[in-house]
Each structure stands twice: as structure tokens, then as C-alpha cells.
Amino acid sequence: MNAIRIAQPALYEEVAERLRQRIFSHELPPGTWIDEQALAEDYGISRTPLREALKVLASEGLVTLKPRRGCYVTELSGGDIQEIFPIIAMLEGRCAFEATQKATPADVARLQAIQDILEKAAATGNIPAYFEANQNFHLTLWEIAGNRWLLQVIQDLRKVLKLTRYQSLSVDGRLKKSMEEHRELLAAITAKDPDLAEKVMKSHLIAGSEAMAKATSR
Incomplete structure (x- = not known):
């Protein structure tokens, strides 16, 4: 052989x-x-x-x-951000919907563990640590959703958004607001409410785009 x-x-x-x-x-x-x-x-x-x-x-x-x-x-303009975020909000909203439908108690525990890291990073104003934990939270949601077609498109768009690393979180008050949005999202997932999870995820990403637009215009 x-x-x-x-x-x-x-x-x-x-x-x-x-x-x-x-x-x-x-x-x-x-x-x-x-x-x-x-x-x-x-x-x-x-x-x-x-x-x-x-x-x-x-x-x-x-x-x-x-x-x-x-x-x-590549440098992303304000126009680029306004075009990309509604698309990724729609895609990740769907991802949150599917993840909520499929999430097991063990999956929720994984998300809660990441949420705890986010809470600590937010409390100390550690933006790099928050950024990394946030990436991990979203990645875990993609894994739970298990939709490889969604994952492929989201990952392609996320690569481009990494060009703006940390920028939205540097806007005054955004770190705290992002933390609150994550709490709402995890609560919706825990409650097995896919419609609410989708809505919260979309709002979370649109709010992030607005903060990023402010950061890039400074």
C-alpha cells in the first residue's frame, strides 16, 4: 500500500x-x-x-x-463601516438565533465563563483583554450555531473589521454599554428566546458601528 x-x-x-x-x-x-x-x-x-x-x-x-x-x-472609511455593519449584524443576528435554539446547558456555561472574563476586563478598563474575550464569545456562538455557511461569510467580514481593532471600545461609555448588551444577549440565550437573542445581537453590532464611526471621525 x-x-x-x-x-x-x-x-x-x-x-x-x-x-x-x-x-x-x-x-x-x-x-x-x-x-x-x-x-x-x-x-x-x-x-x-x-x-x-x-x-x-x-x-x-x-x-x-x-x-x-x-x-x-487597507484603511476603512466611515462609508465602509456603514456598509459592512448592517450586513454583519444581519448575519450574526441569525447566528445568535440558531445558537439559542441549539445551546445546551454546557454551552451556556461556556458562554457564562467568557462573560465573567468580559466583566472583569470591563471593570478594570482593560480594552485589549475585553476585545479578545469578546472575539472568543462571538466565536463560541458561531460554534454553537454550527452553520458552516454563516460562519464562512461572517469570518470573511470579521477579518476586515479587525483593521479597526479596539477603536469602537475607545469611545467614551462604549465599553460599559457593550458589557450591558452582552448581559442582555446571554440572558436571552439562557432563556431560550431565539427571537430576542437575534434582536439583541443586531442592536449590539449596530451600536458598535455607531461607536466605530465616531472613533474614525475624530
């Missing part, structure tokens, strides 16, 4: 993931010009796999390729 070889990830995919994480962490903040020669030298690769990696990131909306000017980390 012939052994089945497991294909190694293509080099450009590894490079794309490294750059993706640098963009998400804002080591490469929005608007940054991508110095292809310097990056190729840093990674010890030719510019061919680097350019393939940048094409992947461009398809995800994380970088923008500008003719005769090069490649830049």
Missing part, C-alpha cells in the same frame, strides 16, 4: 498568514505602505511568493493594491 503524502502548505500561504497576523495586531497599521523588498529580505524569500501572498490578502480586503504606487494596508 502506497503511503499518502500530506501536502505542505505553499510558501505564499505561510507568508500570507504571517502578514495577516501582523495586520491584525496593528504591527502593520491601516494605511501602511508594504515594503516588498524589505519584507522579502526579512523572510528570506523571493518577491514572487510575497506578491502571491499579497494577492491573497487583497482578496480578503486586508490590503489594497494601487497601480504604480504599490500595496497598502
Whole structure:
């Protein structure tokens, strides 16, 4: 019997993931010009796999390729935010609906554990910790919903929104309000009320978009 070889990830995919994480962490903040020669030298690769990696990131909306000017980390405008958030609110609202229908007591306990982390982060004003726990809360909801089609579209949009990391939470009063919205959402899930969970999730994300619009206009 012939052994089945497991294909190694293509080099450009590894490079794309490294750059993706640098963009998400804002080591490469929005608007940054991508110095292809310097990056190729840093990674010890030719510019061919680097350019393939940048094409992947461009398809995800994380970088923008500008003719005769090069490649830049994408900057989201107020208009972009207003277009993206109603879509993601609709999708994640549906996700909350399905997750509430399917959630077991063990699932609710998982969400409550994350909620406890959110509460502590909010109480101390620790925005990075709150951001990470918030991401984990939403990810757990997606897993509970178990709808791979919803998950795929939401994840694509969420990648772009990571370009605005922390911005909405930096608006005065938003951290406290976000915490209150999470409490309402968890209460709806615990009560097995999918319609309310969907409504709260949509309102939560629209409120986040309004805060983000304020942050980007400052």
C-alpha cells in the first residue's frame, strides 16, 4: 500500500498568514505602505511568493493594491463601516438565533465563563483583554450555531473589521454599554428566546458601528 503524502502548505500561504497576523495586531497599521523588498529580505524569500501572498490578502480586503504606487494596508472609511455593519449584524443576528435554539446547558456555561472574563476586563478598563474575550464569545456562538455557511461569510467580514481593532471600545461609555448588551444577549440565550437573542445581537453590532464611526471621525 502506497503511503499518502500530506501536502505542505505553499510558501505564499505561510507568508500570507504571517502578514495577516501582523495586520491584525496593528504591527502593520491601516494605511501602511508594504515594503516588498524589505519584507522579502526579512523572510528570506523571493518577491514572487510575497506578491502571491499579497494577492491573497487583497482578496480578503486586508490590503489594497494601487497601480504604480504599490500595496497598502487597507484603511476603512466611515462609508465602509456603514456598509459592512448592517450586513454583519444581519448575519450574526441569525447566528445568535440558531445558537439559542441549539445551546445546551454546557454551552451556556461556556458562554457564562467568557462573560465573567468580559466583566472583569470591563471593570478594570482593560480594552485589549475585553476585545479578545469578546472575539472568543462571538466565536463560541458561531460554534454553537454550527452553520458552516454563516460562519464562512461572517469570518470573511470579521477579518476586515479587525483593521479597526479596539477603536469602537475607545469611545467614551462604549465599553460599559457593550458589557450591558452582552448581559442582555446571554440572558436571552439562557432563556431560550431565539427571537430576542437575534434582536439583541443586531442592536449590539449596530451600536458598535455607531461607536466605530465616531472613533474614525475624530
